[in-house]
Amino acid sequence: xxANLVLVVVVGVLFAAGVYLLLERSLTxxxxxxxxxxxxxxxxxxxxSGPAGRAPIVGLNDVDDMSDPLPQALVLTAxxxxxxxxxxxxxxxxRAWQLNGNDExxxxxxxxxxxxxxxxxxxxxxxxxxxxxxxxEEGADEPAAVASSPDGDPAAVGPEGEQR
Amino acid sequence: MSASVLVPLPVILPLFGAGLALALGRSARAQRVVSVxxxxxxxxxxxxxxxxxxxxxxxxxxxxxxxxxxxxxxxADRLSALMLLVSAIVALCVLVYSLSQGLVxxxxxxxxxxxxxxxxxxxxxxxxxxxxxDLFNLYVGFEILLAAxxxxxxxxxxxxxxxxxSTYVVVSLASSIVFLTALALVYAxxxxxxMAQLAGRLDELPDGVALLLxxxxxxxxxxxxxxxxxxxxxxxxxPTAPAPVTAVFAGLLTKVGVYAIIRTQTLxxxxxxxxxxxxxxxxxTMVIGILGAVAQDDLKRMLSFxxxxxxxxxxxxxxxxTDDGLSGAIYYVVHHIVIQTNLFLVAGLIExxxxxxxxxxxxxxARLSPVLALLFFVPxxxxxxxxxxxxxxGKLGLMQAGVDDGSWLAYVLVAGSVVTSLLTLYAMAKAWNxxxxxxxxxxxxxxxAEAAGATTDLHGKPVRTDGAVLTGKAAVVMRAGxxxxxxxxxxxxxxxxxxxxxxxxxxxxxAADLRERTPYIEAVLPGGAP
Numbered sequence: 001x002x003a004n005l006v007l008v009v010v011v012g013v014l015f016a017a018g019v020y021l022l023l024e025r026s027l028t029x030x031x032x033x034x035x036x037x038x039x040x041x042x043x044x045x046x047x048x049s050g051p052a053g054r055a056p057i058v059g060l061n062d063v064d065d066m067s068d069p070l071p072q073a074l075v076l077t078a079x080x081x082x083x084x085x086x087x088x089x090x091x092x093x094x095r096a097w098q099l100n101g102n103d104e105x106x107x108x109x110x111x112x113x114x115x116x117x118x119x120x121x122x123x124x125x126x127x128x129x130x131x132x133x134x135x136x137e138e139g140a141d142e143p144a145a146v147a148s149s150p151d152g153d154p155a156a157v158g159p160e161g162e163q164r
Numbered sequence: 165m166s167a168s169v170l171v172p173l174p175v176i177l178p179l180f181g182a183g184l185a186l187a188l189g190r191s192a193r194a195q196r197v198v199s200v201x202x203x204x205x206x207x208x209x210x211x212x213x214x215x216x217x218x219x220x221x222x223x224x225x226x227x228x229x230x231x232x233x234x235x236x237x238x239x240a241d242r243l244s245a246l247m248l249l250v251s252a253i254v255a256l257c258v259l260v261y262s263l264s265q266g267l268v269x270x271x272x273x274x275x276x277x278x279x280x281x282x283x284x285x286x287x288x289x290x291x292x293x294x295x296x297x298d299l300f301n302l303y304v305g306f307e308i309l310l311a312a313x314x315x316x317x318x319x320x321x322x323x324x325x326x327x328x329x330s331t332y333v334v335v336s337l338a339s340s341i342v343f344l345t346a347l348a349l350v351y352a353x354x355x356x357x358x359m360a361q362l363a364g365r366l367d368e369l370p371d372g373v374a375l376l377l378x379x380x381x382x383x384x385x386x387x388x389x390x391x392x393x394x395x396x397x398x399x400x401x402x403p404t405a406p407a408p409v410t411a412v413f414a415g416l417l418t419k420v421g422v423y424a425i426i427r428t429q430t431l432x433x434x435x436x437x438x439x440x441x442x443x444x445x446x447x448x449t450m451v452i453g454i455l456g457a458v459a460q461d462d463l464k465r466m467l468s469f470x471x472x473x474x475x476x477x478x479x480x481x482x483x484x485x486t487d488d489g490l491s492g493a494i495y496y497v498v499h500h501i502v503i504q505t506n507l508f509l510v511a512g513l514i515e516x517x518x519x520x521x522x523x524x525x526x527x528x529x530a531r532l533s534p535v536l537a538l539l540f541f542v543p544x545x546x547x548x549x550x551x552x553x554x555x556x557x558g559k560l561g562l563m564q565a566g567v568d569d570g571s572w573l574a575y576v577l578v579a580g581s582v583v584t585s586l587l588t589l590y591a592m593a594k595a596w597n598x599x600x601x602x603x604x605x606x607x608x609x610x611x612x613a614e615a616a617g618a619t620t621d622l623h624g625k626p627v628r629t630d631g632a633v634l635t636g637k638a639a640v641v642m643r644a645g646x647x648x649x650x651x652x653x654x655x656x657x658x659x660x661x662x663x664x665x666x667x668x669x670x671x672x673x674x675a676a677d678l679r680e681r682t683p684y685i686e687a688v689l690p691g692g693a694p
Binding site: 034074106109 | 311315318326333340341347355502
């Protein structure tokens, strides 16, 4: 099978640009990335179908000269699906913008809460261990030193932990 | 072969029902009737298909009369028909549950008119994925169910659901793109997407090319199935959806990914060079998933993590690639679809009764509602794998397959699965103790009343609970329509134990078919691959 080099390069560029955009935080950019990759995949299907031939209509052209019609049918389906998903993503980006004033993908709230709790644990255990005030590198900064002075109560570090 | 006429019905019926339900959007009652009738029919059809597939071999339908390598073929072999039957039962139970939930929360005349059509399309997509005989149709099935799931997950469009939805949609899109790219490469390498034909042609490819294709397909399916390095999206996105939606996602969507892994691994890549890698992935999925569950304070999130963790058991069975391993994996998939859906439905009931799913806020539910306690306790113990239940039998089957395999890695996996099931027991016992057993303090009672206001329904609007927990006057009664489906699934879970013998017989035969490959290939391509 011989592949068209230009098409292969186009596929590569579309994928590269699409992946770059997909890694962004803004939903609109993600959307553009999806569209680019979607078109990249469609072009890849054309590469997969082999060299171009004549229109695949029985009776009009000789069977040996025809291009492969199956990938074109597959691409049509893929285009329709990409269209639908794009519309949904667009609506979602708009809704996110309505709600938050931006369309950025946000961190998970619970994950952040658990991370914060883990940090609090770390700090408070260092208090318990080091009654004399020797701090690990985590808690060596100024506010921690202030918080440590009362009685090493973990609750006292609460606000400090949230600052991080 | 008369039953082959039935094969496309599980896809067509829900799609037709969805259109009808959308047209009947003004009448909530008509929509309900349509969806319940369609799903009940699907259960019946799937049961007939399973019996016929078991008796007469795979049932094949060539859509539009185009024969296999060219046209789209739908195939119901033992594995597909079994998955179809379980999914249809689960979907029916979830639908009945959500009907009742809708009734309570808005009164009879304010339904959400897109819920039923979307739900039916989701079911059609799941059925299409199970039945599809070619890879591209499998992709289409995935996209149908994903598009429906995007809508269901973001129902109401509240800030929380948009946040959870955006992660979910982008991750799903990424996996679809990987899958589609793999398809293009498969077509370029072999010139076909029909799985029966691919089974022969992939063997002839150079090892490196086949490995690349396998890796890409596995990556795409592993994202959908939430196998460990690719599972981070799941616990973030599932818990924010309404309870019945989370339940059906947890039961069905990840299992479609597992099904696709089983199908492609056995049919297309039987001598996989990746089985060691899959075993490692299974181990990490189990252990890291359950460690996440142990850390959670919220019941729904804890259940989402156990969902991730138990996917590991299925991958373990698939990676062993022995008859016993596959049989155990299939049994475990069936068990897990039922039990995980059941637990999420019960979590919805707990949210309604206790005003929250946060274990910090719940307490004393066993006294308030003994029925609810029972509904939670049985599937929770089943999930943890306490001996008489199906979870135990499935795990035992997998562990035996692992011991029979005999390699040191298989022994590590067996040890890992024991640890995982003990930790599952710990997580479930923790949830049970805190939500049901420990008495609520007075401070918690007042916070429960406040939390009750924060509970949201299908629309994302607050549910009116009228401080029921606080006064104990049971303003929130358990609706029979909600407790009923949960109880029905519990009964199905128990039935999996009672009929474990025949069921294991069936999964053994299904696994033997998968390993042998020829029944499937000959059913789809009667004259052999051209």
